[in-house]
Amino acid sequence: MQIPSHIAHDRIRDFDIYQPLREGLDFHHSWKALQDSDVPDVIWTPRNGGHWLVLRGRLVERVLSDYSCFSSHTVLVPKETAGVAYRLLPLSLDPPKHAPFRKLLTSGLSPQAVTRVEDRIRALTVSLIEGFQAQGQCNFTHDFAEQLPIRIFMQIVDLPEGDMPRLKYLADQFTRPDGSLTFPQVRQLFHEYIAPVVTARRGGEGADMLSRMINGEVNGRALTDDEAANLCIQVLVGGLDTVVNFMGFVMLFLAENPGERAMLASAPERIRLATNELARRFPLVVVGREVRTDMEFEGVKLKQGEMVVAPTPLHGLDETENANPFHVDFERGEARHSSFGSGSHTCPGAHLARTEVRILLEEWLARIPDFQVAPGFKVEYTGGIVGSVNELRLVWQVPGHAARPLSR
Ligand code: HEM
Structure with missing residues (x-):
């Protein structure tokens, strides 16, 4: 693409946020390699329509929260698609x-609302784990991570579990597109799915999260059908993909780190606080903002309408924010990160996400305190708006059964 004339040569790097992986490095080390390379803190890439990228934690936080300079009118690149x-x-x-608009969705995800579903989260967690515990192995991604958060979420929004694969596929096409659909097609298919739901629940008495949003008011008026659909789609996209992938990174870490695993297994009361350190260490989300007006920023000229991508992995993993950032330190006092965003759009689902991960760890470690990645299994990652561990196969010893080879 034509490089705009106001962009200095030393700021230009060829970097594709949808393909951030470097040979031999995992998702987080690949992003970190960009931060550690000899580049300025603000760079510009011609990929994905051409956009800026900020590479330091303080800048990620600023871009996500300073709406007077950076608008969330557009958050994904390429901007035009x-x-x-x-x-x-x-x-x-x-x-x-x-x-x-935000107020319409926060009550359905508030700590009180999450407390109301906590027993269901725990019961489903236990039943999923006990379903494969005696086998000494599982495909964690398929058997657990793609089950628990999505099934709980489908209950919260009162949609049939049978629709899970279709919705998960669509959510994935927004966050890690595989080329099978264009972005406008994804949007259209989401609309075709949700429009009849909006019509059916409009004026109803339903207590589920979507009904309450659809029948809510903004500034003293009812939502239009389009507004209601756009709110519902946002909640579906936010709720269907992120926790699944966060769980994958957390369980991969514990499978490979016996010390931390033993620490949490022997002191489950520490798990609640530990989830914050895990969120700092395993940030997943890569979103951006649109520049509001021409401005000087960290030594570069930004033009109105340009996109600035603020990768959350580069906040929690920035050593100028958190000493020794790759080390998971459950004693770390303050863990500084933007893993759930920053400012007015900070994730309203964070409490639900943390609760699900906490309950997973409490119930899993009580039953399977020792586990590892299956011997010979190669862990692979995908980058994108939400990074992922593609698949995770775990093994453990079952008392009374022949020992499995547990090392990789
Ligand atoms: C580990 C799990 C999760 C992570 C890492 C995560 C991350 C994020 C981040 C970084 C943002 C801010 C985006 C921005 O500023 O542009 C965000 C916003 C949002 N998230 Fe999450 N999220 C998670 C789970 C959830 C869940 C479970 C839900 C819903 C059930 C959800 C719903 C939303 C919504 C609706 C927004 C937009 C909020 C607004 O614009 O005010 N998220 N999330």
């Missing part, structure tokens, strides 16, 4: 317009 297709609610609105 993914960005336009992803203009959902409330993410695409800046304060003060953002608040009344």
